[in-house]
Each structure stands twice: as C-alpha cells, then as structure tokens.
Amino acid sequence: MISVVEKINEPRYPSFKGIMAAKKKPVETLSLPTPGSTPARWGLGAAATEVVSFAKRPPRQAGTVVKDDGDGGVKAAEFLASQKFI
Numbered sequence: 001m002i003s004v005v006e007k008i009n010e011p012r013y014p015s016f017k018g019i020m021a022a023k024k025k026p027v028e029t030l031s032l033p034t035p036g037s038t039p040a041r042w043g044l045g046a047a048a049t050e051v052v053s054f055a056k057r058p059p060r061q062a063g064t065v066v067k068d069d070g071d072g073g074v075k076a077a078e079f080l081a082s083q084k085f086i
Contacts, residue, residue, distance in 0.1 A: 080086045
C-alpha cells in the first residue's frame with residue numbers, strides 16, 4: 001500500500017511545554033505481585049495470548065528502483081496488480 005498525506009514534509013517537533021510537563025510526570029515503578037496473590041493472576045498465567053511458534057524473518061531482498069519518466073503511476077499500478085494487491 002502506498003499512502004501519502006499533505007503534511008508529509010512537515011516534521012513534528014515536541015514543544016517546550018510538552019518537554020517540561022514530561023519531566024514533572026512521575027515514573028511508576030512496578031514490583032512483583034503482592035504477597036498472597038497467585039501466579040495465575042500475573043505473568044504467563046494471566047496472559048490473554050499464547051505463542052504457538054515463531055520463525056526468524058527472512059533476509060530482505062533487493063527492491064526494484066523505478067525511474068519516473070512520466071509513467072511512474074502506471075508502473076506502480078502494474079506492480080501492485082502483478083502482486084494481486086489491486
């Protein structure tokens with residue numbers, strides 16, 4: 001998918017007010033569960049998901065460079081159609 005919005009070249013910088021507010025915010029420190037709680041209430045016992053298997057990501061392959069001679073949109077559409085995205 002190719003998506004571009006009109007604000008693509010406008011960088012987003014943090015404001016001074018936001019930086020100062022972040023400095024004053026307390027950092028919450030979490031510790032092990034309180035005495036009396038069971039492992040079923042925290043950690044893997046309370047997880048809503050389960051990892052069944054995993055695999056390493058395959059190495060990246062070389063991409064295709066398209067030089068736009070006025071028909072770049074057509075070439076992009078042909079590529080997307082060949083990959084059955086459109």
